[in-house]
Amino acid sequence: MNRRAILKGALGGVLGLTLPPFARSAFSQESPAVVPVSEGFVMLTGAGGNVLVRTASTGQVLVDSGAAAFTDAVLAHLRKLPGGGRVTTLFNTHWHRDQVGGNLAFGRSEATIIAHEKTRARLATDYYLQDEDRYEKALPAAAHPTVTFFTGNKTLAGNERIEYGHLLQAHTDGDIYVFFRDANVLAAGDAISPLKDPVLDWFGGGWLGGRVDAQEKLLKLSNAETRIVPSYGPVVGRGELQAEFDMTRVLFDRMLEFVRKGMSAQDMLDAGLMKGLSRTFRDPFKFVYDAHKGYWAHHNALARDLL
Numbered sequence: 001m002n003r004r005a006i007l008k009g010a011l012g013g014v015l016g017l018t019l020p021p022f023a024r025s026a027f028s029q030e031s032p033a034v035v036p037v038s039e040g041f042v043m044l045t046g047a048g049g050n051v052l053v054r055t056a057s058t059g060q061v062l063v064d065s066g067a068a069a070f071t072d073a074v075l076a077h078l079r080k081l082p083g084g085g086r087v088t089t090l091f092n093t094h095w096h097r098d099q100v101g102g103n104l105a106f107g108r109s110e111a112t113i114i115a116h117e118k119t120r121a122r123l124a125t126d127y128y129l130q131d132e133d134r135y136e137k138a139l140p141a142a143a144h145p146t147v148t149f150f151t152g153n154k155t156l157a158g159n160e161r162i163e164y165g166h167l168l169q170a171h172t173d174g175d176i177y178v179f180f181r182d183a184n185v186l187a188a189g190d191a192i193s194p195l196k197d198p199v200l201d202w203f204g205g206g207w208l209g210g211r212v213d214a215q216e217k218l219l220k221l222s223n224a225e226t227r228i229v230p231s232y233g234p235v236v237g238r239g240e241l242q243a244e245f246d247m248t249r250v251l252f253d254r255m256l257e258f259v260r261k262g263m264s265a266q267d268m269l270d271a272g273l274m275k276g277l278s279r280t281f282r283d284p285f286k287f288v289y290d291a292h293k294g295y296w297a298h299h300n301a302l303a304r305d306l307l
């Protein structure tokens with residue numbers, strides 16, 4: 001550990017006790033780091049959301065572009081990796097700003113940007129953020145996805161098989177996975193959350209039922225050797241994905257019964273919704289509130305004979 005790292009660690013320890021959470025995360029995210037994933041793949045962490053990089057002398061392929069504040073740092077890292085920063089293709093796993101902040105830079109340098117059509121639509125217009133009671137401004141045209149799709153699974157033409165597909169309402173209304181089948185590396189976006197509390201952007205179209213289906217789909221795509229890359233947190237394996245799916249399924253089933261009984265989010269917590277889960281949540285109420293809201297948008301799908 002060099003002097004700067006020691007200093008940073010010591011400062012982090014001291015500041016960690018006194019700063020509010022947003023300042024702490026800003027501090028820890030001040031410089032993206034390169035984390036190996038598997039041969040030919042690295043992940044840039046601490047750039048807002050994770051950025052997965054397929055390095056190759058013929059050009060780099062990215063999954064997500066990080067938050068705008070980190071674009072310069074991301075570009076500096078990419079220049080040092082095989083491919084020298086020439087990005088041919090960029091996928092956006094969804095439209096949240098931690099995932100699309102670098103789009104403008106890569107779009108201007110003529111990378112093909114692939115995403116779900118909802119992601120393009122969200123980025124092309126101002127949209128309302130219910131949590132913050134404000135509008136997020138549309139991004140400039142060069143930052144918009146250039147190749148979009150609505151449903152199903154696609155394969156990118158080329159020497160290696162790069163498959164991608166829709167994860168219907170797993171976290172937002174525009175989630176996709178990207179599966180590098182030959183390398184067995186699966187980018188899952190925010191449809192899995194191995195470290196942070198799972199986030200359901202209910203106002204942006206995410207809901208717990210979609211998350212159950214999405215995680216089941218990811219399980220089907222993966223095997224014991226698959227390296228699975230989330231939007232936040234470390235690379236995981238199929239075992240961790242299975243554990244998260246099992247938890248999501250339990251939450252979905254319990255909440256379904258509680259919704260049918262007309263319970264509020266607080267009622268559900270009081271009735272033991274989170275009891276005995278494989279992990280604890282930092283903010284259980286926020287998760288349950290958002291998940292509950294999502295059920296209201298799917299009331300027509302909650303009848304006993306439909307599920």
Ligand SMILES: [Zn+2]
Binds near residue numbers: 094096171190
């Ligand atoms: Zn997100």
